Amino acid sequence: MQSYIEENRDRFLNELLDLLRIPSVSADSKFKGDMLKAAEFVKESIQKAGADRAEIYETAGHPVVYGEKIIDPALPTVLIYGHYDVQPADPYELWNSPPFEPVIKNERIYARGACDDKGQFYMHIKALETMLATDSLTCNVKIMIEGEEEIGSSNLGTFVNANKEMLKCDTILISDTSIIANDVPSIETGLRGLTYVEVEVVGANRDLHSGVYGGGVANPINVLCEMIASLKDENGHITIPGFYNDVEDLTPEQRDALNAAPFDLDEYKKDLGIDDVLGEKDYTTIERTSVRPTLDVNGIWGGYIGEGAKTVLPSKANAKISMRLVPHQTDDAILELFTKHFESIAPASVKVKVTPHHGGLPYVTPTDSLEYKAAELAMEESFGKKPIPTRGGGSIPIVALFEQELGCKSILMGFGLDIDALHSPNESYGLFNYYKGIETIPLFFKHYAELKK
Ligand code: BES
Ligand code: MN
Numbered sequence: 001m002q003s004y005i006e007e008n009r010d011r012f013l014n015e016l017l018d019l020l021r022i023p024s025v026s027a028d029s030k031f032k033g034d035m036l037k038a039a040e041f042v043k044e045s046i047q048k049a050g051a052d053r054a055e056i057y058e059t060a061g062h063p064v065v066y067g068e069k070i071i072d073p074a075l076p077t078v079l080i081y082g083h084y085d086v087q088p089a090d091p092y093e094l095w096n097s098p099p100f101e102p103v104i105k106n107e108r109i110y111a112r113g114a115c116d117d118k119g120q121f122y123m124h125i126k127a128l129e130t131m132l133a134t135d136s137l138t139c140n141v142k143i144m145i146e147g148e149e150e151i152g153s154s155n156l157g158t159f160v161n162a163n164k165e166m167l168k169c170d171t172i173l174i175s176d177t178s179i180i181a182n183d184v185p186s187i188e189t190g191l192r193g194l195t196y197v198e199v200e201v202v203g204a205n206r207d208l209h210s211g212v213y214g215g216g217v218a219n220p221i222n223v224l225c226e227m228i229a230s231l232k233d234e235n236g237h238i239t240i241p242g243f244y245n246d247v248e249d250l251t252p253e254q255r256d257a258l259n260a261a262p263f264d265l266d267e268y269k270k271d272l273g274i275d276d277v278l279g280e281k282d283y284t285t286i287e288r289t290s291v292r293p294t295l296d297v298n299g300i301w302g303g304y305i306g307e308g309a310k311t312v313l314p315s316k317a318n319a320k321i322s323m324r325l326v327p328h329q330t331d332d333a334i335l336e337l338f339t340k341h342f343e344s345i346a347p348a349s350v351k352v353k354v355t356p357h358h359g360g361l362p363y364v365t366p367t368d369s370l371e372y373k374a375a376e377l378a379m380e381e382s383f384g385k386k387p388i389p390t391r392g393g394g395s396i397p398i399v400a401l402f403e404q405e406l407g408c409k410s411i412l413m414g415f416g417l418d419i420d421a422l423h424s425p426n427e428s429y430g431l432f433n434y435y436k437g438i439e440t441i442p443l444f445f446k447h448y449a450e451l452k453k
C-alpha cells in the first residue's frame, strides 16, 4: 500500500492541484458553472478510483456527488463525507499568489480550499484508489461530497432524508477538521453548532443632515452599536435571557482533560499578533474556543464610508451576527431567544428586523466507540503517537443531522493545522498532511473491519 502511494505521489498531488484550479465558491452565484465543473471532477475521480458507480444528484442548491464501492454486504460500510465548495477568496489583494492558481512553497500547497476541504476529501478518493489497486479494501465504501457546506448545507438534510437507504452505513468518516500539530495528532470529538442572523436597524425614512437633525432623532448606527455592546456583560457573558439554559457544564475532570492538551498561550498570542486574549471570565482559551458558546459580529455596515467626510445621519445600519453553540443548545431555540431579545432592547426611535441565515446543531461523539478506536489505532500507527481527543470550535452542520437521519456517529479524523489559514487569504495545506491522510485512511478501514468482527 505504502509503495503504491510512493509510486503515485506526483500524480496524487497534480490531480488535487487540478481540482484546486476550479473556483467552486458556493456563496457567489457567479461561480455556479464552476460548481458544476467541480462536481463533475469529483464524480470522475471517484469513478477512476474504481468505484462501482458515481453520480451527480441535483438539489435545490448546488449538486451532491455520491459514489460507492460495495465489496461484500456482510462487511461493515463506511460513509465518507466532505465538501467540494470553498469559501470566497476575498480579499484577493491579500493573497501572495492567485487563490485558484495553486503553488507549492515550503512543502505546502497554497490555494483556496487546499485544506478546507478539497485537500482533505481528495485524500479519501486517493486512499480508496490505493486500497482498490492493492486489493486491500476491508469495508464497503460510500462517499458523498456536497457543494453547500460553506453556506450551511441547507439542502443536504433533504437529500439525506430522501436517500436514507442509499446512504445506510455503520459509521461516517470525515476529514474536515484539524490536528494539534504534526507531531501531536488529535481527533476532534465535538463540533459547535451555529445560529447566524442578519440584523437591520432603521431610523428615519431617509438619510438626514447630521447638523440639522443630529441630536434629535436616532442614529441607527449608534443604536446598533449600543445594542450589540449590551449583548455581553463585563465578564464576557452573553446577556440574552435563557441563552445558557441548555448549556452543558463540564465536570472538573472533563475540564482538566480538555486543558491537558498541549497549548502554549504565548505562542498563540504571538501567532495572532495580539498582546492579550479576550473572552469569558473563568474559562481558558481552549474552553472558550470549544466548549463555551459565543456571540460575534461578523460584519457591520451603514452610513458613509467613501473618501473624505460626509455629514450624514444614516437611515439604516446592518450587522451579521453569529452564535456558536454547544451541547445541548439548539439553533432554532437560540434564534428565537436572540430575535425576541434583540427586538426588546430596541428603543422606540428605531425599527429592527432580524433575518435568520443558516444554522446547525452542535455535536459530540464518545471516545469509547469502535469507530473512535479505529481512528485512534489508525493515527497511532501512521503518526507513531496516540492521538489526543479534543473538542473543535468550528461547525459542520450536517454532522448532527447524520446522527438523527442515519442513526450513526461521525468520526472527525481531520489532518489540517491552525497555520493552514482556513477561510483566510493564503490558505494552505501541508504536503506532509496530504500524504499522511492518504496513508492513515486505509488503516482506519483495516482497524474498523477488525474491531467490527
Ligand atoms: N471545515 C470547517 C469546519 C472546521 C474547521 C471544524 C476547522 C473544525 C476545525 C467547515 O468547512 C466550516 O468552515 N464550517 C463553517 C460552517 C458554516 C458555514 C455553516 C464554520 O464553522 O463557520
Ligand atoms: Mn470544511
Ligand code: MN
Pocket: 087, 116, 150, 422, 423
Ligand atoms: Mn470551511
